[in-house]
Amino acid sequence: MExxxxxxxxxxxxxxxxxxxxxSYVDDIAxxxxxxxxxxxxxxxxxxxxxLDVSDAEEAPGVRMVLTAERAEALGVSLAMDxxxxxxxxxxxxxxxxxxxLAKGRVRFVGEPVALVVAxxxxxxxxxxELIMFDASERAAHVSLSExxxxxxxxxxxxxxxxxxxxxxxxxxxxxxxxxxxxxMEIEDNRIMVNSMEPRGAYAEWADGRMHLCFGGQGVWxxxxxxxxxxxxxxxxxxxxxxxxxxxxxxxxxxxxxYFAICAVAKELGRPVRWMSERGEAMLSDNGGRDLVSHAxxxxxxxxxIIGYRIENTCNLGGYCSTFGQMIQTNLFARVLMxxxxxxxxxxxxxxxFTNTAPVDAYRGAGRPEAIYALERIxxxxxxxxxxxxxxxxxxxxxxxxAFPYTSxxxxxxxxxxxxxxxxxxxxxxxxxxxxxxxxQSEKAGKLRGLGVAYYIESILGSPEEDATVEFNEDGSVxxxxxxxxxxxxxxxxxxxxxxxxxxxxxxxxxxxxxxxDRIARGGGTGGSRSVTVQTHVTLAAVAAVxxxxxxxxxxxxxxxxxxxxxxxxxxxxxxxxxTPTMLEVAEMARAAGRDDLLKITETATLPGRSYPNGxxxxxxxxxxxxxxxxVDRYTVVDDFGNLINPLLAEGQVHGGxxxxxxxxxxxxxxxxxxGQLLTASFMDYAMPRAFDIPMIGFSTAPVPSTANPMGMxxxxxxxxxxxxxxxxxxxxxxxxxxxxxxxxxxxxxxRVWSMLQEVTEPAVAAE
Numbered sequence: 125m126e127x128x129x130x131x132x133x134x135x136x137x138x139x140x141x142x143x144x145x146x147x148s149y150v151d152d153i154a155x156x157x158x159x160x161x162x163x164x165x166x167x168x169x170x171x172x173x174x175x176l177d178v179s180d181a182e183e184a185p186g187v188r189m190v191l192t193a194e195r196a197e198a199l200g201v202s203l204a205m206d207x208x209x210x211x212x213x214x215x216x217x218x219x220x221x222x223x224x225x226l227a228k229g230r231v232r233f234v235g236e237p238v239a240l241v242v243a244x245x246x247x248x249x250x251x252x253x254e255l256i257m258f259d260a261s262e263r264a265a266h267v268s269l270s271e272x273x274x275x276x277x278x279x280x281x282x283x284x285x286x287x288x289x290x291x292x293x294x295x296x297x298x299x300x301x302x303x304x305x306x307x308x309m310e311i312e313d314n315r316i317m318v319n320s321m322e323p324r325g326a327y328a329e330w331a332d333g334r335m336h337l338c339f340g341g342q343g344v345w346x347x348x349x350x351x352x353x354x355x356x357x358x359x360x361x362x363x364x365x366x367x368x369x370x371x372x373x374x375x376x377x378x379x380x381x382x383y384f385a386i387c388a389v390a391k392e393l394g395r396p397v398r399w400m401s402e403r404g405e406a407m408l409s410d411n412g413g414r415d416l417v418s419h420a421x422x423x424x425x426x427x428x429x430i431i432g433y434r435i436e437n438t439c440n441l442g443g444y445c446s447t448f449g450q451m452i453q454t455n456l457f458a459r460v461l462m463x464x465x466x467x468x469x470x471x472x473x474x475x476x477x478f479t480n481t482a483p484v485d486a487y488r489g490a491g492r493p494e495a496i497y498a499l500e501r502i503x504x505x506x507x508x509x510x511x512x513x514x515x516x517x518x519x520x521x522x523x524x525x526x527a528f529p530y531t532s533x534x535x536x537x538x539x540x541x542x543x544x545x546x547x548x549x550x551x552x553x554x555x556x557x558x559x560x561x562x563x564x565q566s567e568k569a570g571k572l573r574g575l576g577v578a579y580y581i582e583s584i585l586g587s588p589e590e591d592a593t594v595e596f597n598e599d600g601s602v603x604x605x606x607x608x609x610x611x612x613x614x615x616x617x618x619x620x621x622x623x624x625x626x627x628x629x630x631x632x633x634x635x636x637x638x639x640x641x642d643r644i645a646r647g648g649g650t651g652g653s654r655s656v657t658v659q660t661h662v663t664l665a666a667v668a669a670v671x672x673x674x675x676x677x678x679x680x681x682x683x684x685x686x687x688x689x690x691x692x693x694x695x696x697x698x699x700x701x702x703x704t705p706t707m708l709e710v711a712e713m714a715r716a717a718g719r720d721d722l723l724k725i726t727e728t729a730t731l732p733g734r735s736y737p738n739g740x741x742x743x744x745x746x747x748x749x750x751x752x753x754x755x756v757d758r759y760t761v762v763d764d765f766g767n768l769i770n771p772l773l774a775e776g777q778v779h780g781g782x783x784x785x786x787x788x789x790x791x792x793x794x795x796x797x798x799x800g801q802l803l804t805a806s807f808m809d810y811a812m813p814r815a816f817d818i819p820m821i822g823f824s825t826a827p828v829p830s831t832a833n834p835m836g837m838x839x840x841x842x843x844x845x846x847x848x849x850x851x852x853x854x855x856x857x858x859x860x861x862x863x864x865x866x867x868x869x870x871x872x873x874x875x876r877v878w879s880m881l882q883e884v885t886e887p888a889v890a891a892e
Contacts, residue, residue: 134617134621134770134772135617135772136614136616136617136773137616137617137620138610138614138616138617142368147368147370148367148368149322149325149340149367149368149369149370150325150326150327150338150339150340150367150398150400151325151398151400152367153338153367154327154338154396154398155327155329155396155398157395157396158327158329158395158396158397158398159188159242159243159244159389159393159395159396159397159398160242160243160244160245160246160248160249160397160398160399161240161241161242161249161382161385161386161389161397161398161399162240162241162242162243162246162249162250162252162253162399163237163238163239163240163241163253163382163385163399163405164237164238164239164240164241164253164256164258165234165235165236165237165238165405165408165409166227166231166233166234166235166236166237166238166258166260167234167258168231168234168260168262168799168800169231169232169233169234169265169267169480169481169796169799169800169801170231170232170233170262170263170264170265170266170274170276170480170800171230171231171260171261171262171263172229172230172260172261172263173227173229173230173231173238173258173259173260174259174260174261175257175258175259175260176192176238176239176256176257176258177256177257177258178190178192178239178256178257180255180256180257181239181241181252181253181255181256182252184243184248184251184252184255185243185248185251185252186243186244186245186248186249186252187241187242187243187248187249187252188242188243188244188393188395189242189389189392189393190239190240190241190242190252190256191226191239191240191242191385191388191389192226192238192239193224193226193227193228193229194228196225196226196385196388199388199391199392200356201354201355201384201388202353202354202355202356203222203224203225203226203228203354204222204223204224204354205223205224205225205350205354205379205381205384205447206350206353206379206447207220207223207445207446207447207448207449207450208447208448208450208451209286209445209450210286210288210450210451210454210455211288212286212287212288213287213288213289213473214287218285218286218288218450218476219277219279219280219284219285219286219445219478220279220445221276221277221278221279221280221444221445223444223445224381225237225354225381225382225384225385226238226239226240226381226385231260232276232443232444232478232480233442233443233480233481233482233483233800234408234480234482234800234801234802235405235408235409235482235802236409236443237381237382237385237409238256238258239253239256240382240385240386240389240399241253241256242386242389242393242397265480265798265799265800266283266478266479266480267479267480267481267796267797267798267800268479269415269416269417269438269439269440269477269479270438270477271283271284271475271477275478276443276478276479276480277478280478283477283478283479284475284476284477284478285441285445285450285476285477285478286450286454286474286475286476287473287474287475288454288472288473288474288475288476289471289472289473289474290454290455290458290461290471290472290534291434291461291470291471291472291533291534292469292470292471293471295432295469296432296433296434296469296470296471297434297471299423299431299432299469300421300423300432300434302423302431303423303424303425303431303432304424304425304426305423305424305426305428305506305509305510306421306422306423306424307421307422307424307502307505307506307509307510308419308420308421308422308502309419309420309501309502309505309867310417310418310419310867311417311418311419311420311497311498311501311502311869312417312869312870313414313415313416313417313418313494313497313498313849313870314414314415314788314792314793314794314869314870314871315412315413315414315415315440315484315793315794316412316413316414316487316787316788316792316793316794317406317407317410317412317413317792317794317804317810318373318374318375318410318411318412318413318487319403319406319407319810319812320370320371320372320373320375320376320611321370321371322340322369322370322371323400323401323402323403323405323406323410324339324340324376324380324382324400324401324406324410325339325340325398325399325400325401326338326339326340326382326383326386326398326399327339327386327396327397327398327399328383328386328387328389328390328396328397329390329395329396329397330390330391330394333361334361334362334363335351335355335357335361335362335363335387335390335391336362336363336364336365337351337362337363337364337365337383337386337387338364338365338366338367339364339366339383340366340367340369340370340372340376340611341366341369341372341376341377341609341649342366342369342372342374342376342377342609342611342649342650342651343366343377343607343608343609343647343648343649343650343651344364344365344366344609344639344640344641344644344647344649345364345607345641345646345647345648345649346377346379346447346649347364347379347383348362348363348364348641350379350384351364351383351384351387354384355387355388355391362641363640363641363642364641365639365640365641365642366609366638366639366640367639369609369610369611369612370611370612371611371612372611372612372650373487373488373611373784374413374485374486374487374488374489374490374651375410375411375413375485375486375487376611377447377448377486377649377650377651378411378446378447378448378485378486379447380409382399382401386398386399403806403807404805404806407802407804407805407806407810408482408802408805409482410482411442411446411449411482411483411484411485411486411487412440412442412481412482412483412484412485412487412794413484413485413486413487413488414484414487414493414494414788415439415440415484415794416437416438416439416440416453416494417437417438418435418436418437418438418498419435419436419437420433420434420435420498420499420501420502421433421434421435421502422502422503422506424506424510427520428510428512428517428520428521429520429521430465430466430467430521431467431469432467432469432470433461433462433467433469433470433471433499434470434471434472434473435461435471435472435473435498436472436473436474436475437453437457437472437473437474437475437498438474438475438477439452439453439474439475439476439477439484440476440477440479440481440484441476441477441478441479441483441484442478442479442481442482442483442484443478443479443480443481443482443483444478444483445483446483446484446485447485448485448486448490449476449483449484449485450476451491452484452485452486452490452491452494453474453476453491453494454474454476454491455491456486456490456491456492456585457472457474457491457492457494457495458472458491458495458534459491459492459495459534459536459583459585460492460495460496460532460536460580460581460582460583461495461499461532461533461534462499462532462533462534463495463496463499463500463579463580463581464518464522464523464541464543464579464580464581464738465499465518465521465522465523466521466522466523466524466527466530467521467533468533469533470533470534472534479800480796480800481794481796481800481802482802486651488781488784488841488842488845489582489842489845489846490585490651490842492580492582492583492842492846493785493842493845493846493849496578496580496581496846496847496849496850497849497850497853499850500578500579500580500850500851500854501850501853501854503517503518504576504577504578504850504854504857505857508861514577514854515547515551515556515577518543518547518577518579519544519547522543522544522547522579523538523541523543525541525542525543525544525545528540528541529831536583536734536736537733537734538581538736539733539735539736539830539831539832540736540828540829540830540831541581541736541738541764541828542764542826542828543579543738545826545828546579546738546739546740546762546763546764546826547579547740547762549740549762549824549826550577550739550740550741550742550760550761550762551740551742553742553760553762553822553824554742554744554758554760554822556575556742559573559575559744562744563575566746570748570749570750571746571747571748571749572746572747572748572749572859572860572862572863573744573745573746573747573757573859574744574745574747574854574855574856574857574858574859574860574861575742575743575744575745575855575858576742576743576744576745576850576851576852576853576854576855576856576857576858577740577741577742577743577851577854578740578741578847578848578849578850578851578854579738579739579740579741579847580738580739580741580843580846580847580850581736581737581738582736582737582738582839582842582843582846583734583736584654584657584734584735584736584737584838584839585651585654585734586648586649586651586654586658587648587654587658588658588730588731588732588733588734589648589658589728589729589730589731590606590607590608590647590648590658590659590661590662590728590729591605591607591644591645591646591647591662591726591727591728592604592605592606592607592659592662592663592665592666592726592727592729593605593644593666593724593725593726593727594623594663594666594667594670594724594725595723595724595725596707596708596711596714596715596723596724598715600633600708600712601633601634601635602623602629602633602634602635602708603634603635603636603637604619604620604623604634604635604636604637604663605637605638605643605644605726606619606636606637606638606644606647606659606663607638607644607646607647607648607649607658607659607662608638608647608648608649608650608654608655608658608659609638609639609647609649609650610638610650610655611650613650613655613773613777613841614770614773614776615636615638615655615659616636617770617773618656618769618770618773619636619659619660619663620634620635620636621769621770622660622663622769623663623667625693626663626664626667626693627667627670627693627707628693628694628695628706628707629706629707629708630708633708645726654839655839655841656769656837656839656840656841657731657735657832657833657835657837657838657839658731660769660833660835660837661729661731661833661834661835662727662728662729664729664834664835665727665728665729666725666726666727668727669725669727670707670722670725671691673722673725674691674696674707674710674711674714674722675689675690675691675696677710677713677714677717677719677722678696678698678705678710678713681713681717682698682701682703684698684699684700684701688700694706696710711723731832731833732832732833733831733832733833734832735766735830735832735833735837735838735839736830736838737763737764737765737766737838737839737840737843738763738764739761739762739763739764739765739843739847740761740762740847741759741760741761741782741847741848741850741851742758742759742760742761742851743756743758743759743760743848743851743852743854743855744756744757744758744759744855745757745852745855745856745858745859746859747856747859747860747877749863749878749881751874751878752873752874752875752876752877752878752879752880752881753874753877754790754856754872754873754874754877755817756786756790756817756818756819756852756855757819758819758822759782759786759819759820759821759822759851760821760822761778761782761821761822761823761824761844761847762823762824762825762826763778763823763824763825763826763840763843764825764826764827764828764838765825765827765837765838765839765840765843766827766828766829766830766835766836766837766838767827767829767830767835767836767837768825768827768837768840769835769837771825774825774840775823777840777841777843777844778821778823778840778843778844779821779823779844780844781841781842781843781844781845781846781848782818782821782844782845782847782848783813783818783844784813784844784845784848785844785845785846785847785848785849785851785852786813786817786818786848786852787812787813787817788849788870788871789848789849789852789853789856789870789871789872790813790817790852790870790871790872790873791811791812791813791817791871791873792810792811792812792813792871793810793811793870793871793873794810795809811871811873849870852870852872853868853869853870853872856868856872856877860877860880860881863881863884864884865880865881865884866884868880
């Protein structure tokens with residue numbers, strides 16, 4: 125095989141099986157004798173269950189069992205699901221009402237699982253579910269992002285789950301009182317559905333007193349702990365596996381009710397049970413993303429330097445707290461609250477509201493896109509209000525390159541950065557100088573053209589600790605066991621290539637093993653763009669341990685001083701000797717000598733700090749004022765990802781993230797009616813971005829290597845989405861500004877944009 129240089133583009137090896145239908149997904153590998161599960165879901169958004177009669181369903185052909193909350197409790201299974209909570213401004217804990225994995229006494233959103241029907245075939249289970257007699261005494265549905273309405277939970281009067289605050293409130297208020305200029309605006313961040321290509325699915329089986337759950341997820345260890353707790357098991361009695369995953373984007377990183385239910389039935393029946401979500405079912409029950417409204421304010425001095433920032437959010441939690449639902453618009457939003465700007469006086473307040481909708485949790489970026497969207501929207505609006513070029517206003521307020529390492533207002537330790545340099549590169553790459561000529565051409569054609577800019581920074585999330593195991597197999601191959609979990613990012617290529625580069629082991633000899641809690645003792649899973657930095661960091665530690673062990677072994681075998689042996693990334697060198705064995709050759713020598721202890725090395729390593737990818741997005745928007753049709757015509761990204769392992773895969777990650785950002789900005793929006801019924805429950809009503817919605821995306825990098833990991837890398841998985849929302853929205857506002865439009869909110873569908881032009885109102889942005 126051709127020897128690639130380090131950090132060179134290399135195509136993904138896993139794509140061959142994905143593109144030829146040879147992927148191994150949950151639905152492909154469920155046991156042949158598995159029974160089929162189908163969930164009966166609540167048809168009403170809010171009500172007390174007055175009737176739940178499953179007797180006819182139980183007698184239906186092929187049905188083996190119908191599981192309800194009452195029966196699950198009778199089997200000794202805890203219904204309560206785990207989730208994280210925040211602390212209120214006053215120091216009290218946030219509301220933490222129980223979330224049962226099957227509705228108990230009351231339903232709180234359309235699509236909430238009420239009963240699981242298990243039968244020999246899927247058709248039999250589906251038909252039997254039609255026989256379930258269900259009725260509920262309906263309560264008033266609360267679907268608005270406001271306090272009040274009939275409480276969903278006794279623990280949350282007025283449906284207020286939490287009232288979170290972070291920052292220096294009094295100092296920020298003083299800054300605003302002393303400001304020469306104040307700019308404020310309301311910003312909506314529309315709710316979206318994730319719609320991964322592969323919906324959620326799982327199968328469960330029990331053998332010898334052990335549970336095995338196989339599910340499409342983003343890490344196996346969190347799920348393992350939750351299952352052990354619910355079933356009263358030691359964690360050693362639980363095995364969780366994950367095969368190929370067809371997209372996750374944060375949505376598959378959680379424990380969902382269905383997984384607990386199929387485990388309970390599989391145990392009771394002594395048979396494997398499988399379940400695969402249908403698309404409509406997924407739209408009803410998958411965790412949603414975003415869904416908040418912000419009131420943002422910036423205070424400036426007379427030189428247009430920001431002296432204060434305060435923002436109050438109201439965010440939707442849905443009917444229950446999801447795994448990390450309370451954390452997204454609070455702690456995670458705060459990570460990049462002030463973005464790339466040199467401001468220390470800030471105040472964030474976020475109130476979480478329970479509504480009769482599906483729960484809301486992380487979606488690609490998890491709080492960081494929401495924070496950057498709000499900040500970059502008001503930065504652009506401030507530039508208009510103050511009469512300053514939007515690029516210049518940002519430059520004037522950037523953290524200077526010589527100020528790093530820099531501690532942000534919310535305690536993030538930015539290690540390096542050169543935001544001015546990156547923005548200048550982006551202006552050049554986007555041909556900003558030629559924009560006015562392009563705008564003139566659009567006007568000639570009767571179109572409106574706008575240019576939008578956004579500068580983002582992202583704080584990598586997740587545990588900084590990770591494990592890796594390098595095992596030399598008897599057939600001459602090498603297995604690399606990793607604690608992260610690919611759901612489409614190309615880990616098999618990236619990790620194998622990295623190990624090959626660091627060890628000299630041929631790339632084609634390396635197999636990446638992931639997603640099995642029995643084979644891998646622990647791991648942090650995938651989320652928050654953590655994978656490449658943590659996994660390569662610990663792989664370096666594992667390679668170093670292998671080098672040390674092999675060098676010690678060679679010294680004993682050859683009768684030379686240990687100091688006489690070195691390793692040059694490909695071969696061991698021994699002073700005064702002609703032998704230059706590779707790692708694979710030394711492994712065979714160790715095997716022959718009975719040194720099995722050298723053939724499987726496990727290391728744990730912790731990153732000294734998080735990395736902070738950042739970059740500049742520039743979008744050019746063209747709008748037909750007669751129809752409201754909005755097109756993203758040109759798109760340019762210049763990112764600082766530090767050093768890259770595989771630039772080709774990094775570019776792919778950015779393209780995917782930008783596409784998802786454009787989707788939210790242009791077409792995607794979840795809509796519930798006043799009764800909590802989902803109106804966008806199919807692709808007829810929920811508009812995913814199409815190929816013609818996405819322009820060619822210009823991508824380049826301007827690296828400032830991180831000091832937080834030995835490779836100088838910065839995570840890139842979510843960066844495209846973090847920057848895209850504001851760049852597109854700012855471009856739309858720029859295009860419409862000359863027509864008197866002063867406020868725009870996503871999504872920019874033809875009707876909404878046309879309506880903005882027809883109903884121009886007084887500016888929604890206030891300046892003092």
